[in-house]
Amino acid sequence: MHEAALSKTLVDLVQMQEFERNPLILERGEGVWVWDQHGRKIMDSISGVFVVNLGHQNRRVIDAIDDQHGRIAFASPTMSTNERMLELAETIDSLTPPGMTTAKFHSGGSEAIEAAIKAARQYHLQSGSPGKYKVISRYGAYHGATFGALSATGIAMFRTPFEPLAPGFVHVPPPHAPGGIGSLEAMRYTIEAEGPDTIAAVILEPVMNMAGAWEPPLGYLEGVRDLCDQHGIVLIYDEIVTAFGRLGEWFGADHFGVWPDISCVGKGITGGYAPLSAAIMRDHIAESFRGTRESGRMFRHGITYGGNPISCSAALAVIAEISDRSLLDAAKQMGKRLSEGLSMVATGYEFVTGIRATGLLVAVDFDLPAERLGRLGENLRSQAFLSFGPYPSGVMRLAPPLTITPEEVDQLVEMVAAGLRTFVGTSLLESPPPA
Numbered sequence: 455m456h457e458a459a460l461s462k463t464l465v466d467l468v469q470m471q472e473f474e475r476n477p478l479i480l481e482r483g484e485g486v487w488v489w490d491q492h493g494r495k496i497m498d499s500i501s502g503v504f505v506v507n508l509g510h511q512n513r514r515v516i517d518a519i520d521d522q523h524g525r526i527a528f529a530s531p532t533m534s535t536n537e538r539m540l541e542l543a544e545t546i547d548s549l550t551p552p553g554m555t556t557a558k559f560h561s562g563g564s565e566a567i568e569a570a571i572k573a574a575r576q577y578h579l580q581s582g583s584p585g586k587y588k589v590i591s592r593y594g595a596y597h598g599a600t601f602g603a604l605s606a607t608g609i610a611m612f613r614t615p616f617e618p619l620a621p622g623f624v625h626v627p628p629p630h631a632p633g634g635i636g637s638l639e640a641m642r643y644t645i646e647a648e649g650p651d652t653i654a655a656v657i658l659e660p661v662m663n664m665a666g667a668w669e670p671p672l673g674y675l676e677g678v679r680d681l682c683d684q685h686g687i688v689l690i691y692d693e694i695v696t697a698f699g700r701l702g703e704w705f706g707a708d709h710f711g712v713w714p715d716i717s718c719v720g721k722g723i724t725g726g727y728a729p730l731s732a733a734i735m736r737d738h739i740a741e742s743f744r745g746t747r748e749s750g751r752m753f754r755h756g757i758t759y760g761g762n763p764i765s766c767s768a769a770l771a772v773i774a775e776i777s778d779r780s781l782l783d784a785a786k787q788m789g790k791r792l793s794e795g796l797s798m799v800a801t802g803y804e805f806v807t808g809i810r811a812t813g814l815l816v817a818v819d820f821d822l823p824a825e826r827l828g829r830l831g832e833n834l835r836s837q838a839f840l841s842f843g844p845y846p847s848g849v850m851r852l853a854p855p856l857t858i859t860p861e862e863v864d865q866l867v868e869m870v871a872a873g874l875r876t877f878v879g880t881s882l883l884e885s886p887p888p889a
């Protein structure tokens with residue numbers, strides 16, 4: 455047991471003293487289940503962090519990685535490429551619309567977002583619009599931890615310690631913001647007020663995950679697409695969470711029928727078996743980086759582990775597995791089963807104010823004061839499943855592996871139900887009704 459070493463590391467985004475009192479140290483995983491340091495079996499109902507879309511211990515992916523280790527584990531990303539990366543580029547091309555044929559590979563989501571922002575700026579610079587440099591994104595969106603991606607992020611908690619961030623980033627409210635202040639009109643107004651000739655890109659998630667798994671209203675993505683076309687703005691989708699099956703399609707763009715100019719994917723592309731991400735570009739952008747030696751045209755950006763053969767072999771196996779096992783359809787069906795089950799459970803609890811599902815990304819809204827929300831969180835956490843929230847946002851998000859079975863979905867619903875029952879039970883004990 456290595457618990458003493460907790461003081462020698464920092465776990466992402468948790469208060470370490472509190473974490474050390476009750477740490478979760480995962481030792482083993484299989485399918486949708488993980489086991490902690492006490493041997494407790496817990497449902498990984500957030501797929502690690504929207505990553506483990508095929509569940510743990512997928513034999514096909516492990517074998518593909520083993521096989522690749524026997525060939526070549528690392529290939530220079532600057533003076534060479536590798537077979538698996540080329541194969542993956544072709545496979546991704548077959549999943550995207552015509553005219554979107556180039557994938558630039560990286561190792562993490564933030565890196566893909568950085569690359570997309572840099573590609574948009576460099577594209578404008580060498581296409582006769584050097585004045586286009588601003589990036590518009592939305593409040594409530596998380597786009598990553600590195601400086602460019604963080605500058606696009608619209609969540610104060612992540613930004614404040616590091617401000618001032620990069621210049622040239624403008625935020626607009628998202629459509630679900632109260633009072634209708636985040637409409638398409640707000641986007642149009644902002645583009646016009648900033649000056650369309652200064653804007654390089656708009657970046658958005660098709661479904662805003664961290665903000666609470668919000669779908670865009672009807673017509674919003676079409677409207678943003680039109681605005682970008684009208685003003686020569688590169689439309690970037692952050693599909694780090696939504697691509698590769700989470701929404702029941704290969705891409706969120708398939709689900710909504712509106713495609714961007716650059717699509718950033720990561721997380722589920724390898725199901726967590728190796729780090730990989732990509733910025734997939736339309737041809738007019740990619741072509742601007744190709745030219746003669748004298749022209750000096752190249753994308754001035756590279757990442758050491760980007761597209762390494764091990765990660766690409768994992769991604770190829772993941773894509774084959776999703777296809778062969780019809781996991782896109784499974785995600786839709788299991789998402790429906792989960793949200794319907796949760797809706798049944800929620801009946802009678804007036805503090806459950808909403809349930810949303812797009813594919814297998816499911817959110818439950820709770821309307822409770824902070825202290826009671828914290829208590830609810832503890833009660834839910836004492837059940838053996840992992841979730842994001844409900845404390846402190848008031849939204850609980852669930853995103854189990856696409857391989858979850860109907861019986862496991864029902865088990866998850868029952869665990870949520872048990873957590874709610876305990877919460878209501880203990881609340882009654884704490885404040886007995888007046889005599």
Ligand code: PLP
Nearest residue numbers: 562563564596597598692694695
């Ligand atoms: N974009 C979204 C929507 C994310 O959820 C994340 C990570 O959670 C990122 C970008 C950044 O990805 P990474 O943490 O792999 O750098």
